[in-house]
Structure formats: structure tokens, C-alpha cells
Amino acid sequence: MKSKNGILWIILFIVVFLLSQDYLLINWEGSPSILGFPAWIGWFAFVHVLFIAVFYLFAKKYWNE
């Protein structure tokens, strides 16, 4: 992996991780939403799927190095 590409990927993973630190961005209310689950669970499901998508692209390119 070239160092410039490496830094870009590290930044991308850090951004996804920062999205998981939701208290920096949002103040959630806990009241029941879809099926009675709190709404903030949806945010974390989104972050989880986003992380897997980023990891998939990363692994596709660099796994064998």
C-alpha cells in the first residue's frame, strides 16, 4: 500500500469511527420509535453498515498485500 493511499484509508476509517461517537453530533431522545426500539439504534445500524462497506472496499484492494 502506498503511504498516500494508506493515509486516506486511515482517515476514512477514523471518520467512520467518529460517526460512532454520536454525542459529538446529536443529543438523542430515548422514546420508543419503530417497533418500540429507540430511534438512535437506527443511527448505529447505519454506521455499522457504512463501516462494513468501507472495510469491504479496503479489503478488496489491499487484503493480499
Added chain:
Amino acid sequence: MIYLILIAYIAIVFLGSLSGTSTNAKSPEGYFLANRGLGTLALFFTILATNFSAFYFLGFAGAGYRVGYAHYVMMALGTGFACISFYILGAKIWVLGKNHGFITPAELIYHQTGSKALRWIFASIMLLFTFPYLALQIIGAGYILENITNGAIPYIWGTTLLTIFTIAYVWIGGMKSVAKTDLKQGLLMIFLMLVAVVVISNSVGGLTAAHEKVYALQPELFSREGTGNAFPPKKWFSLLIFWVFCIPMFPQIFMRFYIAKDINTLKKSALLYGLIPLFISILPVIIGVLGHLTFPDLTGKATDQILPKMLAAHSPEWFAGLVMTGALAAFMSTLDSQLLALSTIVTRDFILPFRENVGLEQQVFFGRIWVVIFAIVGLLIAAQPFDTIDDMGRLSFGGLAVLFPTTFMTLRGGGVAPFFGILSIIVGEWLLLGFYYQKIPSEYLFGFDRSIIVLAVCFGIVFLGKLFDQKWGIK
């Protein structure tokens, strides 16, 4: 009925898994590593089933009861992030293992550093800190058998029965039987937990209505920080990042990096491992949260029994028996992997270096003897649990994560000076135990989880070692 289900399950899953495995169990690579030939699904499920254990079934449900839905997100996303370490360490471990024929984690560390002392300390820590987690599986089995038989099988008999049974099939089949069992157990576990959630939520008036009732009783269970502000920002940060360092250091997971058929198999397993917790981690937590409707006053260790209690209260006897049998299977699938990993470590890292004339079949024999010894040690710990399932698990995880900085520097950081590797492990464990037993004031954690502070110190030591090595050649 319960006994019939138990016996039928054992016959179908375990005896089926033993067929054809004895031929693989005659060499160390065959017995301990299934001849390094597992495909994607088998590898993924053996990692998953190994990881999702009593800590998943009883621990997640108990924590869901105590803390609420915040526990689900912390575990699901934290475990998902851990697939990064499959790339950082796993891929490299697979390549080195294949090229040099390593079977244990400490063999790899010794090969890369040339230090016998580091090898033994590394292997000893893996042994020592796996015991609390190993004992959890036995404790969980005791709770479950006692619950589903209404006390006809007392706790201590349940723990003993599970231990004897696990010893028997690990003795016969080794890793191949463990992996085949894990695949079936993994599928069964996911299916049964899903059905359990449907059955229980229907029994309490449907998921939406039940959630609204719980929310009226305990709104904090739905808060992002969890009950009693369980996850303030610094703790949240700590726990989400922690699993990346912890999971690959479980000896039973580390050794699974060796057994992939090829590097792409490991890649696909990593992706699945990252994704699946999103769907399955929530199941026991839902049952734990809904538990407040039926059992509102549980505290401490009693909360670990919310899952069997809810099943007994809200589902027919045969169904509760079936789900709990699936849970038992999950405990066994973790216990068998741990026993196999620990016996491999003792045989290869502590016996072989002193008795080089030990033949291949003798190594397998020694491994089997140690399976029995470690199972008995686990049983003794389980006889008198020293904490809740969640807390015993976390002590074990923290102790194993201390090995990450040394492993990372060895594999990806250009090497580690053995003295600094050893120092980071000893200081790390000392700090961890100091915080756990409250000998070191918690003010020194600055609001973070103890494991992250310990890891930061350990990383500091190995980086300092690297600096000394580069500047002055001090090893």
C-alpha cells in the same frame, strides 16, 4: 420432554460431528488445526460460535436487563470494528503460520523475536486470563440446566455434566470436530434466539406494546447512555475501540487465523464477522429489556438468569428446553475451543521445548490430557463464581488485550525488543488487576474504561522500546 430434547440434540450435533474426524486427529496439525483446511463458512461459524458464548446468551441478556439497549450497540458495533484486526494481524498470522508451521500464538512470537522468556510469558498470560472466560461457559451451563429442569439437575451437577461431555468429544475429534460442531451450533443458535424473541414478545403483548410498557416503567433502558449513565462519552469511546485489540488475542481466535484454507477465506470470514453482530447481538438484549415486565426486581448475579427465566415464564416447556439446549451448545462450542487452544499451548510451548524427542502422536496425547486438567480447573472456578458473567468476562478480555501491543509491534511495527515486550505485558497486567481489585484509585482512569488506559500504557512501553532500539540499539 426436556431430557429427550437434550439427548436428541447431543446425538444429532455432536456425534454427527465426530464422524470421520478421528483420521484427522493423529497429527498435531490435524488435531489442533484441522490441517489448515477450513473454508469460509466453516471458518466464520467456528469463529462466531467460539465468540458468542455464555457471555452472549446470558451476559448480553443480563446486561440488557441492567443497562438497556445501549449495551447492544456497544457490543454489536464494537465487535464489528474488530474485523479490522483480522486484516492488521490475522492475514499476517495466516501467512507466517503457513510458511513456518506454527500451531500456537507464542510459537510465532518466539520465531519473530527469538526470546524464550517473551514466549513463555505470552503463553502464560494466554493461559491465565482465558480461565475466567472458560469458567463462564461452565457457570452458564449450570444456570441453564438448573432452570430448565426446575432444579432437578442442581447447578453443580449441570456444570459437571457439561464439562464431562465437552471433554469427551474434544478428546476424540480435536479441532475438526470442534469446527464441524460450531457450524451446526452457530446456525441453530441464531435461529433459536430469533424464534425466542418472537415467542416472548408475543406473549407480553407484541414487541411495540411491550416496549412501551417497559419504557413507562424504566425509560433509562432506552437512553443512549444506558441505565445510570452506564456509557458516558469516554467510556463509550473506550468500549467501542477495545474489541479491536481484544478479540484477536483470545487464543482460540488467534489460532483460528492459522486454520483458514487460504487468505481469501480469511477475508470473507472477516467481512461476515464484522456484519453479523449487527443482527444477532440484539436478540438476547431484547429479552433482557422485556424481562422487566415479568421480573422487575432482579439485581446483581441474578440478572444473568433473566433469559432462562423469561423462557420458562413465556414459552411452552419443550420450546424453552430447545432454546436452552441451543444456549448450552453455544457454551460448549466456546469451551471446547478454549480447552483445545489451552492444551495446545501447554503441549507446544511448555512441554515440547524441554522434551524434543516427543513424537507427533505423543503431542496429541499430551494435548488430550491437558484438556481434562483445564476442564477440571474451569469446573473448580465455576463452583464458586467470583463475579457476574459480564464482569468475569471483562477481566478475562482485558488481560488478553494486554498482549496486543507486543503482537502488533512484532507483526506490523517492525519488531519489538523482547525486554520491552515483556515489560509492557507485566506492567499491563499489574495495572489491570490493580484497577479490577480497586488497589489503584479509579481517578487514574480519567473517566475511560480501565482496559483502554492499560492498553495506552502498554503501547507507550513498546513504542518507547522501539525508540530506544533505533536510537541506541538497546534491546
